Amino acid sequence: MIKLLSSSKWKQLILFTVAVLLIPQILPSDYYFLILNIIALNAIVVLGLNLLIGFAGQISLGHAAFYGLGAYISGILTASYGWPIFLSIPVAVLTTAIVGLLVGIPTLKLEGHYLVMATLGFNIIVSIILVQWDAMTGGPSGLAGIPYLKAFSISIDSDRKFYYLVWAVLGVLFCLSLNLIDSRVGRALRAIGEDPISASALGIPVERYKVGIFVVSALYAAVAGSLYAHYVTFISPKTFDFFYSIEVVTMVVVGGIGSLWSGLAGAAILTMLPEILEIVKEYNVLVYGAVLMAVLVFFPEGLLPGIKKLWQKRQGQVHE
Amino acid sequence: MLRIKSIHTYYKKIRALSNVSLSVRENEVVALIGANGAGKSTLLNAISGLIPVSRGDIFFKNKKLNGLKPEEIVNLGISQVPEGRQIFQPMTVKENLELGAYVRFKKREKKEIAEDFDRIYQLFPILREREDQVSGTLSGGEQQMLAIGRALMARPRLLLLDEPSMGLAPKVVTTILKTIENLRRNGLTILLVEQNARAALKVADRGYVIETGRIMLEGDSEDLLVDNDVRRSYLGKDYEKFYE
Numbered sequence: 001m002i003k004l005l006s007s008s009k010w011k012q013l014i015l016f017t018v019a020v021l022l023i024p025q026i027l028p029s030d031y032y033f034l035i036l037n038i039i040a041l042n043a044i045v046v047l048g049l050n051l052l053i054g055f056a057g058q059i060s061l062g063h064a065a066f067y068g069l070g071a072y073i074s075g076i077l078t079a080s081y082g083w084p085i086f087l088s089i090p091v092a093v094l095t096t097a098i099v100g101l102l103v104g105i106p107t108l109k110l111e112g113h114y115l116v117m118a119t120l121g122f123n124i125i126v127s128i129i130l131v132q133w134d135a136m137t138g139g140p141s142g143l144a145g146i147p148y149l150k151a152f153s154i155s156i157d158s159d160r161k162f163y164y165l166v167w168a169v170l171g172v173l174f175c176l177s178l179n180l181i182d183s184r185v186g187r188a189l190r191a192i193g194e195d196p197i198s199a200s201a202l203g204i205p206v207e208r209y210k211v212g213i214f215v216v217s218a219l220y221a222a223v224a225g226s227l228y229a230h231y232v233t234f235i236s237p238k239t240f241d242f243f244y245s246i247e248v249v250t251m252v253v254v255g256g257i258g259s260l261w262s263g264l265a266g267a268a269i270l271t272m273l274p275e276i277l278e279i280v281k282e283y284n285v286l287v288y289g290a291v292l293m294a295v296l297v298f299f300p301e302g303l304l305p306g307i308k309k310l311w312q313k314r315q316g317q318v319h320e
Numbered sequence: 321m322l323r324i325k326s327i328h329t330y331y332k333k334i335r336a337l338s339n340v341s342l343s344v345r346e347n348e349v350v351a352l353i354g355a356n357g358a359g360k361s362t363l364l365n366a367i368s369g370l371i372p373v374s375r376g377d378i379f380f381k382n383k384k385l386n387g388l389k390p391e392e393i394v395n396l397g398i399s400q401v402p403e404g405r406q407i408f409q410p411m412t413v414k415e416n417l418e419l420g421a422y423v424r425f426k427k428r429e430k431k432e433i434a435e436d437f438d439r440i441y442q443l444f445p446i447l448r449e450r451e452d453q454v455s456g457t458l459s460g461g462e463q464q465m466l467a468i469g470r471a472l473m474a475r476p477r478l479l480l481l482d483e484p485s486m487g488l489a490p491k492v493v494t495t496i497l498k499t500i501e502n503l504r505r506n507g508l509t510i511l512l513v514e515q516n517a518r519a520a521l522k523v524a525d526r527g528y529v530i531e532t533g534r535i536m537l538e539g540d541s542e543d544l545l546v547d548n549d550v551r552r553s554y555l556g557k558d559y560e561k562f563y564e
Contacts, residue, residue: 201390201400
């Protein structure tokens with residue numbers, strides 16, 4: 001059921017689109033495109049994860065595995081078996097979604113820490129397979145020779161071209177997600193995140209929703225992963241270990257749980273932060289940690305909602 | 321309408337209900353009264369399918385409820401207003417009510433749902449005023465009204481009310497009781513769980529007294545209101561007279 005978005009949402013989305021189209025005109029070097037592209041890829045994963053964490057209230061530390069499965073499946077199918085990309089990506093995404101379903105059904109019966117441990121375990125298993133299954137994955141040294149994305153005669157072989165593609169994909173998924181959370185399904189998810197027992201007392205099939213949104217979030221991660229593989233054309237298992245899972249969960253939390261715009265902000269800030277911290281040289285890890293702690297101490301509900309609150313407070317004082 | 325035949329339920333190894341039987345007839349208000357921990361809420365949760373029944377049967381309109389999932393039971397027409405209201409605090413009043421109608425969007429009943437919104441806003445005009453307000457900011461009484469409204473959005477045949485008077489000012493309790501009478505006049509059947517025995521028995525046709533997981537007494541409300549045991553234990557009245 002497709003419903004028109006509310007007018008305030010349209011305004012935000014139009015602003016967002018204009019910004020995405022304008023930024024390339026003012027960027028001085030291609031290096032910045034690389035960062036913006038990584039931001040978009042992270043933002044796609046964060047988007048799905050935010051639906052799972054922020055709305056349904058289920059935490060996963062295994063999404064790097066779905067990101068990796070998306071990348072490796074599409075990468076192997078094209079590089080080793082010569083599949084066309086327009087087939088390999090859908091197959092990669094669908095296969096990952098099925099894996100998500102098989103993982104989700106047993107693990108989402110767990111709650112809290114146990115769910116975190118189970119998804120973390122899944123991530124580690126996938127990492128081990130990527131390293132050990134040398135013949136298929138290229139092992140620890142990685143998989144090379146993945147072709148660039150190609151549509152008709154246009155080959156997406158530069159940072160600048162990929163920029164338009166990946167931000168368009170993010171935009172579409174973002175709109176779909178906004179629509180989802182505004183629907184009956186979205187309300188049901190929030191009810192589950194709030195109190196699963198009350199939700200089931202209202203007739204909401206809690207288990208089915210939890211597994212469903214888990215699969216959706218795995219699917220988003222797989223989309224990002226397969227785009228990533230055809231962007232950098234070389235993938236290695238290290239990119240998809242559980243540190244990446246922690247990173248994306250951190251992006252959700254730092255940006256602000258339960259708001260899609262906040263998730264986008266979280267992805268942008270935490271992707272740029274290490275680059276900005278190059279100026280403090282060897283202290284960058286230390287400062288990175290300090291920044292994260294400061295955010296959690298001063299803005300426990302997340303950066304974007306926190307700043308919004310501060311802003312409203314200041315506005316209020318001005319009026320008085 | 322609802323028949324419960326000698327059920328037992330357990331929390332781990334502790335027996336919470338033993339051999340409980342109870343019935344509610346069509347368009348009747350039945351009160352279940354008892355002290356803290358007597359098993360009142362447990363019984364409601366067993367009916368709603370939130371906790372399993374280990375022995376005995378629950379029938380609703382001759383259909384067996386044992387083993388059904390909570391959502392299937394809601395679909396059959398039983399809605400529970402949980403203890404302590406349990407509304408979704410960060411969501412608006414409207415969203416809470418929409419969630420109450422969750423089971424009905426499937427069947428494309430948009431128009432009827434809009435009518436139900438009107439009906440509930442007529443029942444509780446304050447909710448219309450607060451429609452777009454985050455429900456956590458409502459007062460206790462308003463939250464209780466919202467919880468009842470949310471349950472009614474599912475268009476139940478049987479409403480299970482768990483301690484609707486808990487923590488509310490006496491005046492608000494009166495409003496809630498009036499609402500219960502109102503709903504019954506409109507054809508709803510109600511099973512009311514209360515610690516506030518006097519209030520509950522005033523609106524109920526019949527009552528059951530539950531103590532440590534067993535039904536101790538049952539009878540017409542008038543009889544229970546004057547029953548010496550009930551008066552001594554739950555109405556806190558006539559202590560002296562009783563001992564004289």
